[in-house]
Amino acid sequence: MIQLHECVPLTRQPVSLYLGARFSRFSLGRRVHITRTFVPTGEKLSASRFTRAPSALVCEASFGSQEISLRRDDFQSHGLPEMVVGVLGGGQLGRMMCQAASQMAIKVIVLDPLEGCPASAVAHEHVIGSFTDNDAIEEFAKRCDVLTVEIEHVDADTLEKLEKRGVDCEPKASTIRIIQDKYLQKVHFARHGIPLPEFTQIDDLESAKRAGELFGYPLMIKSKRLAYDGRGNSVAKSPEELSSAVSALGGYDRGLYVEKYAAFIKELAVIVARGRDSSILCYPVVETIHKENICHIVKAPADVSWKVRSLATDVACKAISSLEGAGVFAVELFLTGDGQILLNEVAPRPHNSGHHTIESCFTSQFEQHLRAVVGLPLGDPSMKTPAAIMYNLLGEDEGEDGFQLAHKLIGRALRIPGASVHWYDKPEMRKQRKMGHVTLVGPSMGILEARLNTLLSDESLDSHSTARPRVGIIMGSDSDLPVMKEAAKVLNMFEVPYEIRIVSAHRTPELMFRYAKLARERGVQIIIAGAGGAAHLPGMVASLTPLPVIGVPVRASVMDGLDSLLSIVQMPRGVPVATVAVNNATNAGLLSVRMLGVADVDLQSRMSQYQEDTRDEVLAKAEKLEKVGWESYSSAS
Template sequence: MLLLQQTTLVPKLLLFSKSDFSFNPCSSSPSTRVSFMDKHTKSSSLKQSHKQFQSSVLACQASTDTHDTSFRKDDLPAHGVSEVIVGVLGGGQLGRMLCQAASEMAIKVMVLDPLANCPASAIAYDHMVGSFDDSATVQEFAKRCGVLTVEIEHVDAATMEKLEQQGVDCQPKASTIRIIQDKYLQKVHFSRHGIPLPDFVQIDDLEGAKRAGDLFGYPLMLKSKRLAYDGRGNAVAKSEEELSSAVNALGGFDRGLYVEKWTPFVKELAVIVARGRDNSISCYPVVETIHKENICHIVKAPAAIPWKIRKLATDVAHKAVSSLEGAGVFAVELFLTKDGQILLNEVAPRPHNSGHHTIEACYTSQFEQHLRAVLGLPLGDPSMKTPAAIMYNLLGEDEGEPGFHLAYQLIGRALNIQGASVHWYDKPEMRKQRKMGHITFTGPSMGIVEARLKSMLKEEGSESRTAVTPRVGIIMGSDSDLPIMKDAAKILTMFGVPHEVAF
C-alpha cells in the first residue's frame, strides 16, 4: 500500500562558512543531513586556507572540583553551528541524548550532574561534577556557559531567577521552572489561562481531604505538589476510610498535598511542543502513551484518534505552552475522556519520554529541536518521516546483574528486527522499574510496527505470525464513519486482502 502525502520540504540545517570572522550562509540540500567536526587551525598557512584542516581531539574529563578554573574547555573557540556553549542542569539520559544531537552540529554541551559517571558524562563536551540544586555550584557552572537550560525541572528556581537578574541567559525562564516544579501551582496557572483540567483543590488536613471526597467523589487522586514524577507522589483513595493511608503514603500534609477529581480517561495522549526565542511555536504529531505501574512504557506515534481529537489536543498543548515563558521543548500530557474531552494532566519544560521516537521517526528530533530553540536557531520540521512508530521503554525487570541480563536478552532480539533502533543509556546500576534505555520501531503502518514489537517480546503466537504489508487502507475522517466503512473491511477480510483501518 502506498500512501502519498504532500509536504513542504524545509532545510534540515542552516549552514554557515566562516570567512573574515563573519557568517555567510551556504546552500544545503533539504534531504541532506550534515554533521560537523571541530576544526582547530595549527599553522599560519592553515589560517589562510579554507581547503585544508587538521582535526584535533579534545580530551573529556569530569572535574570533581567545581571551582577549579585553571583549564576549562570553554576557553577554546567553538566552531559549530552556534558559538554559544549550552549548559544543561542534569546529566541523565535526556542530557545524554541532547549531547548526541548536539554532536551532529558541533554544538558544545556542558552538563552539571552530581554523578561522575552519569549517562551524559561520556559524550558531553564537559561535565562539571556537582549538585544542580546547589546555588553556589549552579552559579559557578553558569559562568562557563552561554545559555543555561535543564533536562530535569527539580532544580533551584531561586538561583535561576538570581542568575537572570545578573544577565545569565536561562531557557526556559526561571518563572516557568518555578510554576512547573510545583504541580499545584501548575494547575492554578493553567486554570487561570482557561485550559481544561480535572477539578482540583489544595488540602491541608484530613478534614479538608474529606471535604474534597464529598465534593469530587471516589476514587480520589491525592498528589504531592513537588518532586512528583513517574508515578511517584501519587496515591489513590477508593473511599473515605483510605484517605489517612493515602496521605501517609505521600509523606503527610507537611509535604504539601492537593486532590484531583478522578478522571475516567480512555487514552493518555501527549504532544511535544517547541517554542522559539521569537515565540514561534511548533507542535509534533499527537502520540498515545501507555503506562506500566505509572511509568511511561510504550508510546505510539501517531495516536489512533479521530482528526477532531488530534486538533483539539494540539490546540490545548499550544495554548498551554503559549502561557509559559522562555524557549525550548515542552511535553504536554493529556487525558482523552470517553465523551471526547481533552484535559491537561501536566507539562514538562524539557525533552520528554513521550518524544524519544522523534529521533528516528521525525525530521527533527525533540533533542535537536530543544537545542535549536534555546540557541535561537530556526525551529525544525516536526512532522513524521515514517508512517508509524512505537517507542518501548527498557525498564529494569530485576536488581543488579540479573536485570542487566534480561535487558541484554531483549536488546539481542531487537537487533534482529527490521526497523528497530536501540538506545542504551549506560547507567551503572540496574534497579527495578528504572529507565535503562528504549527501543524504537518504525515501519509503513502501525500494524506492522506492533507486530515487530510483539516479535521482540515473543508474545504468545507472535513468532508464528508474519507481518503482512496492508494492500488497502481504509481512512476515515472520524469514528462516526465506522458503521458504514466496517462493511468494506468485512469484504476485504472475506477475500483475504490485507488491510488496515485508520481515523
C-alpha cells in the same frame, strides 16, 4: 577551588552542517570536576491561528535558512563551535541532547552530581556538582553561553538571580518555578483557561474528606513537588483509604493536593517547541501507555480522529503559550469518553513521549530543544515514517539479573527490522528504572505492533505474527475466487503479506461492517474488494474505512460484467473506489503494490523492475515475430 582535569577525547568525528557556514572536526569528552562537596538542597503567543503541515500543526514557523541572533549579545559571530550550552542534569535526556548537539557543532556541558551519569560519556564537559546547589549552579553558569535543563527539579531561585544578572536561561526561571510545583502548575493553567480535571489543595484529613465528598471516589492524591515517573501519586478508593494514601506520599507536611479522577479512554501527549522568537511548532499527537504509572509504550501518531488531534494540539499550544522562554515542552493529556481533552501536566524539557522523534521525525526533540534555546530556526517536526512505537526498557530485576534480562531483550530487538536501541549506560540496575528504550519504525502501526509482540514474546521472526496482512482481498462469494486469486498471485510475487476473506455485503452485513472498521487497526493498509451483479461490497466498505479501496468488477452470468462495473464506478461523491477493468484483479494487485510503494522504497524498486521485465518481454515477442513470421509465431504459440 575548582580543579580542571583534561581527559583524552572520547570520540573525534567529522560533522558537516549548513547553518550559514560549514563546520567540521570537533572533539567530545572533556570532564570537569568540582572537588568540594555540595549538599543537594519569552513573550506570550496567541494560539488562535494555525496552519497545517504534513503530520504536524504549525504556528508562525519558518523552515528557511536565515541569520538569527543566538543571544542578546554578539557571540554568534564566533560560530556554533564556540557556543557552549549548559544543561542542568546529566541523565538520559541530557545524554541524548549531547548526542544531538554533536551533529550540530554545538558544545554541551552538563552539571550533575554523579560521576558516571548517562551524559558524562558524551558531553563536551561534565561538571561534577548538584543542580540544586546555588554555588554549583553559579560557577557552572560562568562557563555557558546559554543555560537550560533536562530536569525541572533544579534551584529556581538561583536561576532567577542569574537572569537578573543577565545570564541567558531557557526556559525562564518563572516557567521552571511554575512547573516544578504540580499544584502551582494547575493553578497557572486554570487561570489561563486550560481545561483540567478539578483539583484542590489539602492540608489535613478533614480537607481531604471534603475533597472526597466534592469529587467522589476514586480520588487522586498527588504531591506538589518531586513527583515524576510514577512517584508522588496515590489513589484513595474510599474515605477509609485516605489516611493510608496520604501516608504513602509522606504525609500532609510534604505538600499535597487532590484531583478529581479523570475517566479517560486514552492518554495522549504533544511535544511543543517554542523558539526565542516566540514561534511555536507542535509534533504529531501520540498515545502513551503506562505501566505502574511509568511511561511504558508510546505510539506515534495516536490512533484518534483528526478532530481530537486538532483539539489536543490546540490545548498543548495554548498551555505553552502561557509560559515564558524557549525550548521543548511536553504536554500530557487525557482523552475522555465524551471527547474532551484535559491537561494532565507539563514538562519544560524533552520528554519520554518524544523519544521516538529521533528515528521517526525530520527533527528530533533533542535537536529541536537545542535549536530553540540557542535561537536557530525551529526544524520540521513532522514524521518521516508512517508509524513509530517507542518501548521503554524498564528494569525487570535488580543488579546483574536485571542487566541480563535487558541485554536479552536488546539482542532480540537488534534482529527486528526498523528497530533502534538506545541504552542509557546507567551503572546501577533497579526495578522499574528507565535503562534505555527501543524505537520501531515501519509502514503501519499494525505491522509495528506485531514486531513489538515478537520483541516481547521472543518469537521467531519467521512466525506468523510478523507477517500481518498489508492488503485485504475480500469478495462477496467463493464464486469470485477464480478472479480474485490473480490479485493474490501479484502480491505473492512482490512478497506483500495479504489475507483473503469472503465478506458479503448482503448475506453477512455485520461481518462486512466489522471487517471494514477493524482493518486499519489490524495493520491492513489497502483493501481490494471484488463483487459481481449489484456489486455493493466495494462501495459499502469504502464508506466505512479511511483505507483506500480498489474495486474489481466480477463478470456475472448476465450483462458480461457491465452491471458490476457501472455499479462500482457510480459511487457518490465522498466515497471513492479506485475501479479496475472487469475481472482484472491483476491490475488491482499491481495498483495496491504501487500505493504501498509510495512509502516503501523496496516495493517501489521492485515495481520498477517489474515494468522493465514487462517491457523486455514485449520486446522479445516483437523480435521473435519479426524473425519467424506470423505463421510460425502463431503455430508456436
